[in-house]
Amino acid sequence: xxxxxxxxxxxxxxxxxxxxxxxxxxxxxxxxxxxxxxxxxxxxxxxxxxxxxxxxxxxxxxxxxxxxxxxxxxxxxxxxxxxxxxxxxxxxxxxxxxxxxxxxxxxxxxxxxxxxxxxxxxxxxxxxxxxxxxxxxxxxxxxxxxxxxxxxxxxxxxxxxxxxxxxxxxxxxxxxxxxxxxxxxxxxxxxxxxxxxxxxxxxxxxxxxxxxxxxxxxxxxxxxxxxxxxxxxxxxxxxxxxxxxxxxxxxxxxxxxxxxxxxxxxxxxxxxxxxxxxxxxxxxxxxxxxxxxxxxxxxxxxxxxxxxxxxxxxxxxxxxxxxxxxxxxxxxxxxxxxxxxxxxxxxxxxxxxxx
Amino acid sequence: xxxxxxxxxxxxxxxxxxxxxxxxxxxxxxxxxxxxxxxxxxxxxxxxxxxxxxxxxxxxxxxxxxxxxxxxxxxxxxxxxxxxxxxxxxxxxxxxxxxxxxxxxxxxxxxxxxxxxxxxxxxxxxxxxxxxxxxxxxxxxxxxxxxxxxxxxxxxxxxxxxxxxxxxxxxxxxxxxxxxxxxxxxxxxxxxxxxxxxxxxxxxxxxxxxxxxxxxxxxxxxxxxxxxxxxxxxxxxxxxxxxxxxxxxxxxxxxxxxxxxxxxxxxxxxxxxxxxxxxxxxxxxxxxxxxxxxxxxxxxxxxxxxxxxxxxxxxxxxxxxxxxxxxxxxxxxxxxxxxxxxxxxxxxxxxxxxx
DNA sequence: TTGAAAGCGCTAACAT
DNA sequence: ATGTTAGCGCTTTCAA
Numbered sequence: 001x002x003x004x005x006x007x008x009x010x011x012x013x014x015x016x017x018x019x020x021x022x023x024x025x026x027x028x029x030x031x032x033x034x035x036x037x038x039x040x041x042x043x044x045x046x047x048x049x050x051x052x053x054x055x056x057x058x059x060x061x062x063x064x065x066x067x068x069x070x071x072x073x074x075x076x077x078x079x080x081x082x083x084x085x086x087x088x089x090x091x092x093x094x095x096x097x098x099x100x101x102x103x104x105x106x107x108x109x110x111x112x113x114x115x116x117x118x119x120x121x122x123x124x125x126x127x128x129x130x131x132x133x134x135x136x137x138x139x140x141x142x143x144x145x146x147x148x149x150x151x152x153x154x155x156x157x158x159x160x161x162x163x164x165x166x167x168x169x170x171x172x173x174x175x176x177x178x179x180x181x182x183x184x185x186x187x188x189x190x191x192x193x194x195x196x197x198x199x200x201x202x203x204x205x206x207x208x209x210x211x212x213x214x215x216x217x218x219x220x221x222x223x224x225x226x227x228x229x230x231x232x233x234x235x236x237x238x239x240x241x242x243x244x245x246x247x248x249x250x251x252x253x254x255x256x257x258x259x260x261x262x263x264x265x266x267x268x269x270x271x272x273x274x275x276x277x278x279x280x281x282x283x284x285x286x287x288x289x290x291x292x293x294x295x296x297x298x299x300x301x302x303x304x305x306x307x308x309x310x311x312x313x314x315x316x317x318x319x320x321x322x323x324x325x326x327x328x329x330x331x332x333x334x335x336x337x338x339x340x341x342x343x344x345x346x347x348x349x350x351x352x353x354x355x
Numbered sequence: 356x357x358x359x360x361x362x363x364x365x366x367x368x369x370x371x372x373x374x375x376x377x378x379x380x381x382x383x384x385x386x387x388x389x390x391x392x393x394x395x396x397x398x399x400x401x402x403x404x405x406x407x408x409x410x411x412x413x414x415x416x417x418x419x420x421x422x423x424x425x426x427x428x429x430x431x432x433x434x435x436x437x438x439x440x441x442x443x444x445x446x447x448x449x450x451x452x453x454x455x456x457x458x459x460x461x462x463x464x465x466x467x468x469x470x471x472x473x474x475x476x477x478x479x480x481x482x483x484x485x486x487x488x489x490x491x492x493x494x495x496x497x498x499x500x501x502x503x504x505x506x507x508x509x510x511x512x513x514x515x516x517x518x519x520x521x522x523x524x525x526x527x528x529x530x531x532x533x534x535x536x537x538x539x540x541x542x543x544x545x546x547x548x549x550x551x552x553x554x555x556x557x558x559x560x561x562x563x564x565x566x567x568x569x570x571x572x573x574x575x576x577x578x579x580x581x582x583x584x585x586x587x588x589x590x591x592x593x594x595x596x597x598x599x600x601x602x603x604x605x606x607x608x609x610x611x612x613x614x615x616x617x618x619x620x621x622x623x624x625x626x627x628x629x630x631x632x633x634x635x636x637x638x639x640x641x642x643x644x645x646x647x648x649x650x651x652x653x654x655x656x657x658x659x660x661x662x663x664x665x666x667x668x669x670x671x672x673x674x675x676x677x678x679x680x681x682x683x684x685x686x687x688x689x690x691x692x693x694x695x696x697x698x699x700x701x702x703x704x705x706x707x708x709x710x
Numbered sequence: 711t712t713g714a715a716a717g718c719g720c721t722a723a724c725a726t
Numbered sequence: 727a728t729g730t731t732a733g734c735g736c737t738t739t740c741a742a
Contacts, residue, residue, distance in 0.1 A: 007728075008729050008730080009721090009729085009730090013720070013722085023728085026728080038463070041468065042403070042718090043470045044470070045718075045734090048403050048719080048736090049733090055470075071426055071429070078450065081448060082450065085451055090449060091449075092447055093448060096440060109443070113395060113396065113398035114397050114398060224639050254640065259641075262641055283579070284610050286616040286617055364736080365738080366711090366712065367736095368738080369737095369738095376711060396735080399735080400718090400736040400737090402736095403719065403736075469719095
């Protein structure tokens, strides 16, 4: 456009980027022309020139249908987008299969092809190699969760500093103990994830603090079927039967409740059930699920904010270093991304211990 | 890279694009160099040059938390991604608020900034203005669903041609009638969506075919609360009380079942319930939800495939017109994207009519 | 078979 | 205050 509609190319550039050295009349003419032609700078050209793509990447190393069944991920994405959208950033999603190198390839492409300014990682794993990879690739990264070992990667998690991480689980155990429960079981997920292990440990610690030991810990998988199987085993032997069960997440807890009901146990009369995450499904079912709630949407927002901060610093070499305060310019660097610690939400799936 | 690691820039270009006019040795040298340097063409530069961004856009005109609560969308995305990923296409997501012009702005940006090669639309609406807008913008578009009025836009839906669209609902009604139900209610969603109206009509037609009339049709909203309220009204007057209820989607159906249970009605003993979509949540609950199943993942794949076809044609003006058959090149143009018609999946939430 | 060179739409020096 | 110009990393004629 530019030349055709008014003046010269650099004038246009200066106007759209709010650079000084433009007279009000010229400025206005450019704005008018842009308006009339419905023109706006080509993102590709800008990216080519300046290395800013205004897109953040996410790679999900799971199959499409597993992902579809797991709302956790989509809730997180909602949060991330909530922050990205106003800054006019896009989210570039890449769902790759379960094969380990598919994931690595995806990150490599993202980096080599310069498609995104940075990536957000989730599902922190034990022995995670992604941080190192991303560092090699020079791709700014933010982790949602806790690194498996001390690592300089930027990360966000509910409760911020680790001190508050266990608050929800402690409240859950206290709640059960006050209801008279003494035999409390925990159904964990696959322990190659950091958060899975952390939650289980936090649970054990909370129980320990009340002088109790877990009745059972069943390591299973993150699927509804696995939850059902775990519950079945838990309820099989009458003499060791728990009166309450905590699950590693809401989906498993809901599946567990159904299984209990199917086996003839009424919730919460015969068995109390507690989930983790506080997904919408928890209040859809009957009885409504008591759960440890963490603000996943907020967590997503925090991750995006942290990413903006990271990019702001990275771009600091040549960009606008000061506070021009004009807003509407994307990455702002204000307060630290704080996410409230997990809390217990008592609904209907917990009650006094049977007998 | 190129020059440094071997020969000349155009040689490299020819190699990576499988263009003729390269001797095997040269070719090999380029490949080796690229391998060693872990180099691959910059997506931005390619896009700038050739108008292909290898990204598809999607704009969701809903607030982040509404979206989070609705798995429908994420399942669809899984399907789309399943097709995009192997072709090395990315999905650029934009979640904008409910404000009407925010959505339009998002599409405009996508088009003006040339960030994507095309967009996939969902949630076909009555009086939808998006097709026209996209046409103006010159952005290739594929609709998941049926246009509200005859429109040249490319669209995909379960059952392909409209003839089979009602199969699931007919089966559902037949199933209920055979179980002895005569008073069958339908809880619809907001009728500004095409599919909402279509499903309700299909239901009425199916009922009509059996010589019955719907006991009640309650237009509500697509939320769990609304479903609960609707059900409450439905069960309020004993003399007109239905023995079976169909819901416009699974989430509402699950919420409805819980509400029934809370009101003292046992499902399916006192009330049969049928959902629509067949989302994972349906088999998580007790009793497991009988539902009209459509293959949402497949629908997503079909949309992506249709998009590739569209892009292939659009690019045909200057691109490779023939069948070079080398694969790995992205948009293939094979069979038509067929998605199986909706079918009834009978689980546990339906049973013989009470009394 | 290979290389040189002209842009794609922008931004940032450098003139004017 | 404004215009000119050299690339960013590629693809693609066109010459050699």
